[in-house]
Amino acid sequence: MDVWFLVCSKGGVGKSTISTNMAVCAARAGKKVLLVDLDEKQKSAANWWKRREIEDDIKAVIVPHDIEKVKEIYGFAQKQGYDLVIFDTKGASDTLHNVIIGFATLCIVPVQPSVFDLEAIPSTANMIKSLDKPFTILVSRCPPVGNEFEKLRLGLAAHGFVCPYSTVERKVYRHAAGLGLGVGEYDEKDKAAEEVKNIYDWLVKTEEKQNSLKVAS
Numbered sequence: 726m727d728v729w730f731l732v733c734s735k736g737g738v739g740k741s742t743i744s745t746n747m748a749v750c751a752a753r754a755g756k757k758v759l760l761v762d763l764d765e766k767q768k769s770a771a772n773w774w775k776r777r778e779i780e781d782d783i784k785a786v787i788v789p790h791d792i793e794k795v796k797e798i799y800g801f802a803q804k805q806g807y808d809l810v811i812f813d814t815k816g817a818s819d820t821l822h823n824v825i826i827g828f829a830t831l832c833i834v835p836v837q838p839s840v841f842d843l844e845a846i847p848s849t850a851n852m853i854k855s856l857d858k859p860f861t862i863l864v865s866r867c868p869p870v871g872n873e874f875e876k877l878r879l880g881l882a883a884h885g886f887v888c889p890y891s892t893v894e895r896k897v898y899r900h901a902a903g904l905g906l907g908v909g910e911y912d913e914k915d916k917a918a919e920e921v922k923n924i925y926d927w928l929v930k931t932e933e934k935q936n937s938l939k940v941a942s
Contacts, residue, residue, distance in 0.1 A: 739865035741769035749907030750925035760785035763814035777905030832860035859935035
């Protein structure tokens with residue numbers, strides 16, 4: 726069972742948007758997916774799933790910010806034969822995050838092109854490194870024009886592996902979320918559909934490569 730943890734000590738970096746779109750990509754690839762929403766206040770991922778009218782192998786659950794509850798849902802996912810569990814949580818850095826990182830086969834650290842987001846990266850990256858877990862930094866909500874992404878990639882590379890693909894600030898992400906859809910389901914021809922598919926495929930390959938290297942070592 727693969728476990729992806731969307732984690733950043735700062736909130737509002739696009740974790741739920743990435744989580745839901747990665748869940749859709751995985752389901753379309755034939756995987757049984759469990760979305761675990763740990764933000765009991767916002768419930769963004771869980772509410773997205775409630776709006777979803779497509780019958781597929783995605784299920785979302787709201788789990789309290791509690792270590793024992795997280796362990797229970799992890800055990801439940803194993804018993805129910807889920808292929809991929811995606812943990813979507815609020816911005817924070819605490820003991821619970823350490824527990825989830827321990828379960829994770831890949832940690833994904835979203836960051837927006839803003840100084841406040843960039844300042845949050847070192848603490849998150851160091852937390853994951855201290856637990857010796859594979860992770861990648863994913864740039865989200867880039868401006869649709871300019872070369873912000875390439876500048877960010879160079880700066881972020883000092884903290885860890887950076888995904889070569891990013892999401893761009895597009896209306897389609899909001900429109901799709903409002904209907905409980907992934908952007909590819911909302912409009913297959915929109916550039917966002919290609920963005921998320923490229924990100925998903927790259928994350929799958931990166932997870933396989935990083936974990937195989939860890940086993941070999």
